[in-house]
Amino acid sequence: MFGNDPDRDWERFGAEDPYYSVLNTEAYRRPLLDDEKIAEIFRSGENCINGFLRFAERHFGEIPRHSALEHGCGVGRLLVSLSRKFDTVTGVDVSPSMLREAQEQCARTGSGNVSLLLADDELSRVDTSFDFIVSHLVLQHIPVRRGEVVIQQLLRRLNLGGVAALHFTFGRSSSRLRHTIHLFRRNFRPLHYAGNIASGMRWNEPLMQTNLYQLEKVIGIATAEGIGEMAMYPMQYGDHVGVMLYLHRGPSVHSN
Numbered sequence: 189m190f191g192n193d194p195d196r197d198w199e200r201f202g203a204e205d206p207y208y209s210v211l212n213t214e215a216y217r218r219p220l221l222d223d224e225k226i227a228e229i230f231r232s233g234e235n236c237i238n239g240f241l242r243f244a245e246r247h248f249g250e251i252p253r254h255s256a257l258e259h260g261c262g263v264g265r266l267l268v269s270l271s272r273k274f275d276t277v278t279g280v281d282v283s284p285s286m287l288r289e290a291q292e293q294c295a296r297t298g299s300g301n302v303s304l305l306l307a308d309d310e311l312s313r314v315d316t317s318f319d320f321i322v323s324h325l326v327l328q329h330i331p332v333r334r335g336e337v338v339i340q341q342l343l344r345r346l347n348l349g350g351v352a353a354l355h356f357t358f359g360r361s362s363s364r365l366r367h368t369i370h371l372f373r374r375n376f377r378p379l380h381y382a383g384n385i386a387s388g389m390r391w392n393e394p395l396m397q398t399n400l401y402q403l404e405k406v407i408g409i410a411t412a413e414g415i416g417e418m419a420m421y422p423m424q425y426g427d428h429v430g431v432m433l434y435l436h437r438g439p440s441v442h443s444n
Contacts, residue, residue, distance in 0.1 A: 192374045194329055195282045197394035202262075202285030210262045210325075212396065230293070233265035237273065240322060240432070244351040247419040248436040251351055252319040259307070259342055260326030264290035264299075270322075271299035280307035280314060309334050311341045318345055321352040328357040328428065329397050336409060343413040349438040352415075355423065356401045357430035366427075370398060398428060410435050 201209035207216040207229060216225055245251055256270045261279030267290060270277045279302060281287050287304045294302045305313045321342050327335045339354065346352050360366070373380035374397055384393045410418065410433075417436040424430070 192377060192380065192395045192397065194331065194397050197396070198329065199283040199285055200394045201396070202281075202283035202287075202289065206263050206286055206289050209396065210265055229263075229265055230268055230297075233267075234269040236324060237266055237269040237322070240324075240353045241273070241320070243419070243421055243432075244320075244353060244434050244436075247434060248351055248417060252347070252349055255316070255318045255347075256320040256322070257314070257318040257342075257345065259311075259321065259323035259338065260329075261290055261304070262286050264293040264302075266322060266324065267302055268293060268297050268299050270320075271297075271302050274320065275301065277302045278305060278314065278316075278318070279303070280305045280311065282307045309337045309341070311338070311345065314341075314345060316345070317347045317350075319347050319350040321346055321350070322354075324353070324355045324432070325425070327355065327401065328399055328430070330399060331397070332399050332401055335399065335401065336405065339406060339409050340413060343410060343415060343435065343437075346415075346435070346437050350436075352435040354406075354433050354435065355430060356403065356406060356433060357398060357428045358401050358403050359429040360398070360400070360427045361424070361429055362427040403431065403433075406433065 205217055207221055207226065211229065216229065241251065253273060254275050256274040257278045258266050258270060259280055261267050261281050263286060264279065267277055267279045279290055284306060287306065291304055330338065342352055373383050374395060380395050381391050385391050407418065415435045415437055419434045420431045423432055
């Protein structure tokens with residue numbers, strides 16, 4: 189009863205401060221948020237998708253552009269860009285409030301080829317497969333054992349010739365003490381509330397979990413799911429150290 193529930197907290201972020209939670213940037217909190225900042229967020233999504241596709245196609249050749257899936261779509265930051273590059277796009281998220289915000293943004297931008305679904309770990313509502321799958325700044329917020337199930341389910345929905353671009357955090361550059369405190373806050377909510385007060389935040393601000401994955405285990409899951417080719421690009425956000433891992437199902441057109 190005292191532990192953190194990441195799905196419940198993510199829904200609270202979606203209902204109370206969805207744009208802040210997507211990039212964890214104070215300037216994107218609702219009291220400061222305006223149309224220009226929202227446009228800035230979506231421009232960052234365009235830059236991300238362009239970079240992800242460019243890297244993937246440099247390593248594996250041209251990706252079919254029929255269908256794409258974003259896992260953890262939030263407010264639609266990447267979905268809008270994907271909708272301009274693929275025939276059909278699906279976004280999934282555990283937060284109904286996030287999905288409502290994403291729906292509004294897709295309607296505003298004329299992204300009529302986007303479908304939105306509520307997510308669970310088994311992706312039970314996703315009944316088709318995709319040429320491109322992306323999950324960015326998401327899996328780190330999911331407990332590792334659950335995240336490993338999600339990875340498996342995503343890869344089972346990857347078409348032949350398709351690429352999954354998945355972001356993982358596997359370390360922190362901050363002290364071990366800080367990481368230990370985070371673990372205690374995650375497992376004992378009263379300590380998290382005390383930490384919020386000490387940091388000058390609302391006492392009941394939700395906790396944004398940071399979970400560290402083992403890259404070797406992720407690669408083992410991908411291999412077991414028939415992924416034969418991989419490439420990775422290092423990424424660091426604040427003190428979170430990780431990679432964007434690109435997983436290709438099928439023969440490579442270009443040599444690495």
